[in-house]
Amino acid sequence: MSRRLSGALAALAWVTLACVTTGGAQAAEVRLRVMQTSDIHMNLLNYDYYQDRESQEFGLAKTITLIHQARAEVPNSLLFDNGDLLQGNPLGDLVARVHPLKSTDVHPAYKVLNLLGVDAANIGNHEFNYGLPFLRQALAGANFPTLNANVMEADGRRHAFTPSLLLERPFTDEQGRTHKLKIGVLGLTPPQILEWDRQNLAGRVQVRDMVDVARELVPALRRQGADLVVIIAHTGIEKTELPRLSENMAAQLARVPGVDVLLLGHAHTEFPGPGFAGYPGADLDKGRLFGVPAVMPGRWGDHLGLVDLRLSNQDGHWRVIDSRASLRPIFDRSTRRPLVAADPMPAAVIAAEHQATLDHVRSQVAHTDTPIHSYFAQTVDSLAVRLVAQAQLRYAQRAVQGTALEALPMLSAAAPFKSGGRQGWTQYTDIPAGPIAIKHVADLYVYPNTIKVVKLTGAQVRDWLEMSAGQFRRIDPAGPAQQALLDTGYPGFNFDMMWGAGDGLRYELDLTQPARFDKEGRPANDSHRVVNLTWRGKPLADQAEFLVVTNNYRAYGGGHFPALGADKVVVDAPDETREALARDLASQPSADRGGLAPSWRIRPVTGVQMQFLSGAGATARLTPGTPVRLVKDNGDGSALFELTE
Template sequence: MDLAKGRLYGTPAVMPGRWGDHLGIVDLTLKQTGKTWHVADSQSSLRPIFDRTARKPLVDADPMPAAVIADEHQATLDHVRSQVAVADQPIQSYFSQVLDGTAVRLVAQAQLAYALKAVQGTALEKLPMLSAAAPFKSGGRQGWTQYTDIPAGPVAIKHVADLYVYPNTIKVVKLSGAQVRDWLEMSAGQFRRIDPQGPARQDVVDTSYPSFNFDMMLGQDGALRYELDLTQPARFDKDGQRVGDGRRVVNLSWRGQPLDERADFLVVTNNYRAYGGGHFPALAADKVVVDAPDETREALAHFLAAQPSLSAAVAASSWRIRPVPGIAMQFVSGNGAAAHLKDTPQVTRVKDNGDGSSLFELKP
C-alpha cells in the first residue's frame, strides 16, 4: 500500500465516505508515447462535503435531482412515516451489549413469531424453537449517535428500519443443544475476561469484537434462560476456533430444566448468520431447514402491528451477565443513554467523555 499516493499494489484506489459524506477522487497524469497513452502518475484523495466542526456543508446542493424526484421523494417520506404500532415505553439499544434490551428482544420475538407459523403442520413443529438476534446499532465506529432510540408513542416504518438496518431474510437452522451452547459461547467472546481479584472497576466489552456478532437468544414465553460468567476465559476466538475449555455460558436452561445438549432445537436467525457469517461453530448451509424468502424487517413490521402492548411482548428476559462481587464492570455508550438511566437501575453513569460518549458501569 502506498498511503501517500493512494495505491494498492500500484493501482490507484479510493473508498468514498459512507452515505456520500466524502467524495473519492482519483487524479491521473497521462502521457502519450507515439499513439499510445499511459498513466505516468496518480493521486487518490478524499474530499469532504461537510465541515463537522462548523456544522455546515462545504458544497451547494444541486437543485436538479430534488426537482426531478420530488413526487417520489414525498411518497417515500409518507410511507416511512406511516404508523404501524404504538410503543408504551421507549425502545433503545444504548445498553444492548451488556443488558437484555428491548430493541434486540423485539427483533428476536418477531423472528420467533414468524418461524412458528412457518413450521406449522410440518415435522419441525414439534421441535423446541429459539430465536437469535444481535445489536446492530451500538455506536463505536459508526459514531456515538448510532443507536436505536425510539420514544414512547407512534412507531412508524422508519423505526422498523432503525430496529433492523440490514435487508436480511429469515432462516431457521436445526442444531443440537450442544451446538446452541457453542453459539452462545461464541457470542460471549464479545466480553473481556473479568478478574475477580483485580481492580474494583474493569472494562467489560471488547470493542474489537463486532457487535453484530453478539447474538442473544430467547425462547417462547421465556423458556430459555442463561447467565454469562465473565470470570471465565472465552471458549472461541473471533474466527470461531476453539481456544480453550472455558465455559462462560452458565445456568443454561430450557423450561426450567438444564438444556439437554443431545436434544434437537430450531433456531431462527438471518441469512448472514445461517450460512456461516461471523464464523460461528457448526453454522453452515446444511443446517438450514427453513429457507424463508421474507425480510426480517417485514416480519418485524407485522409483529409490531399485531401487538396490543410492546412492553408486554418483550417482558420476559432471557439472559444476564452474572455479577462479580466487588467489581463494577464498565463500558462506553452514547450520551443519549443518560436519558434512559431512570428506567435502567442496573446501570450508573461514571463520566462524560467529551466526545459524544459516556462511561457507564453495571452495578456490582
C-alpha cells in the same frame, strides 16, 4: 567496470530522472485525481428516514459538494462508485418492494449518479438483496458502465456482468498538451453473497475468488493496452493472511502484479486512517497498501476518497511515479460541525421518490408505552432486540404447526443492527413512547432479510452464543479497576442474543474467560464464556435438539458462526423479518406487553467496573431499572457508561 564509467552512468541516470520528474522534453507528466464513493446505501440525501429529520453526518448530497470542489482543483479526474448503493434505507425499500420500479423507470440512485459524470461503478454485495431481476432492471438505468468480474452465470463459464473495461480518456499534461490514456477497470465483490443472499442466487450464479480473478484480468487488461489499472473491490482490509474465497482481501489484491490503484469498501471504515495503524503493508501517510495507493471512504457518503497520481510517460509507457491517497469528510466529528452544505441536485431529481418514502414511513402500525432504543443493546438484554426475536418466534411457531418440527423446542436469535461505533454516535434505534410507525419498524430492523429456521443440537446452540460473546474484551479480575467491555472491531450485527418462549432460556456471560472462537469462527481457546445456560430451569443438554429462528444472513453462514450453513436450514421462509415484525407489533395492544422475558446478563466481576461507549442520547434513556450508570459525556456525541451489576 571502471569507477569513472560507473560515475558517468550514475550521472546520466540522474539527469534522465530529473527530466522525467520535471516534465522535460524526454517525458510527459500527467497529474490525475481518482475519486471514489462507496457504501452509499441509498443515502442519496442527507436525510435520516428513521428519525424523520435531516442529518449533517451523512448523505451523498453532501459528498457531491466535495466532488465538485475536488474536480475544480485539478485538470484531470475520474469518478468511481464502489457499490452497496441500492439498499440500505426506506427509500431503497420503497422502489424495490413497496412501489416497485416500472420497466420504464430509472432507479433514483442512477438518476443522481447519471448527473455526476461517474466513469464506472462496481456492484456490491447488498445490490443482490432484492434479487437478480430487480438488480438487472436497476442497472439498466445507469448511463455509465457497471462492473463485476467474479460473479459468473450458473454454468460457471460466463460472466454474469461486464467484468472489466478500458476507459479511453484525454488528459492534459503539465505543459498543457493532451494525451489519450487507457484506464483498465475491473470490479469485485465478496463471494459470501452466495451465503448472504442464497434465496436470490442459489442455482443462478457462481462466485469466484476475488484474488484469483484479479490475477487473470489485470494482465489481460495490460495486454489490451491499459496504461493504468484500477481495481474497484468491494472488500475490506485484512490484518492476517486469509484463505481463498474470503470476504476481506484488500491486502492480497494489493500484491497482484500490475495494480496501480485499489479502491475499497464494504467494511464501512476509513483508509487511510488511524484504525489501520500497525496493519501489515499499510502506509497511512501516503495512503498505500503494500505500495499500492488505496482508499476506503467510510459509509453513507460521509467521506470522499481521493487518490492523487503523478504519471510519467517513459519510453512510450505511462507509469505511476508518485501517489497519495486521502479522505475528505463532510462532517467534523470532534467539533460536531458540518464541513460542507448539501448540493441541491439530488433533492430536485428524486423529490417524488423522497416524498413517497416519507408518506410510507410515517404511517402508524402500533403503539408503545415506553421508549424503545438500542443504546445499551450490546451490554444488557434489550427490548429493541427482544421485539425482533419475539416476532420471529411467533412467525416460526405458526410455520411449523402441523409438522414434525412442531414438537421441538424453539429459540429465537437476534442482534442489534444499530449500535453506533463505526456507524456514528447517532446511529441507534431510538423510538419515543407513543405511536409506532413504519419508519420505526425499519429502525428496529434495517435489512431486507428473510426468516429462516435451523435445526441444531444443544452443543451447537452453546457454540452460537460463545461466538456472539466474542464481541467482548476479556476482563482481568486482577487488572485495573476500570476496564473496557466491548471489542470495537466486532460488528454489533454479529452479537446474537437468544430467547425462548416465556422464561425458557437463561444464561450468563463470564468475561473473565477468553473468547472460545476467533472472528472467523475458528476455535481459539478451550474456554467457556457462556455459563449457567439453562432451558426451562435445567442445564441445557448438549444432545438436545432445538429449532432456532434467525435470518437468511446468519442461517447460511454470515458472520462465520460455527455449525451454521445451508444444511441446517429446515424452514426456508420467504417473508421478510420486517414484515413479520410489523404484523406482530400491530397484533399487540402495546409493544412492551406480553413479550419475551429477559434471558441473559453479563456476570459481575468483583472489583472491576466494566465500561463502554454509547451515544450521548442514551443519557435520556437511563431509567431506574437499567443496570447502567453514566460515567462521562465526552462532548463528541458519545458518552462513557458502566454496568452496575
